[in-house]
């Protein structure tokens with residue numbers, strides 16, 4: 197059984213629950229508040245979420261977790277095989293969701309929720325915000341008029357990006373460019389997303 201540890205309603209753990217739902221994999225969600233309980237810190241001393249227990253595998257970093265699950269329990273159309281022409285693009289955008297966009301989101305969330313009033317809009321925060329906006333424009337252009345970021349069906353890239361967009365809008369209260377917002381709204385209608393969001397406390 198896969199056990200996903202997450203803060204209630206937190207987007208990166210939702211990313212993993214959604215993936216499991218799309219793949220039809222049974223999982224348990226262990227939800228807790230912030231700060232995390234002592235037994236979680238014993239499991240994962242960094243204390244951030246999500247964290248996956250999968251038998252002997254204990255792993256953090258949501259994108260690594262997603263790749264682990266798709267690789268171990270695939271094949272799945274969510275992650276095309278290594279030889280497929282779309283493989284590199286799926287990998288690129290999935291990693292981009294955290295390494296570029298998600299990293300900036302954490303900086304912005306730190307400032308939004310914790311910085312003293314006078315420092316909420318300092319030089320670094322304005323720069324990170326501009327960078328995020330540039331990346332959103334890039335994603336919207338990449339999407340164009342298509343339904344999915346890569347190819348003709350849902351992939352890990354969509355799950356990773358759509359959940360990151362949720363943090364931008366939900367936690368930071370920022371606008372998503374219109375075509376990207378419509379794309380995300382469509383994805384969120386998927387029954388697998390709805391089940392995961394319910395289990396995670398989002399709806």
Ligand SMILES: N[C@@H](CCC(=O)N[C@@H](CS)C(=O)NCC(=O)O)C(=O)O
Nearest residue numbers: 206208243244245246257258259294
């Ligand atoms: N790159 C990591 C980021 C993990 C992360 O920062 N998670 C947030 C919640 S979505 C968190 O745990 N924040 C509280 C903390 O870092 O103490 C991942 O994708 O798993």
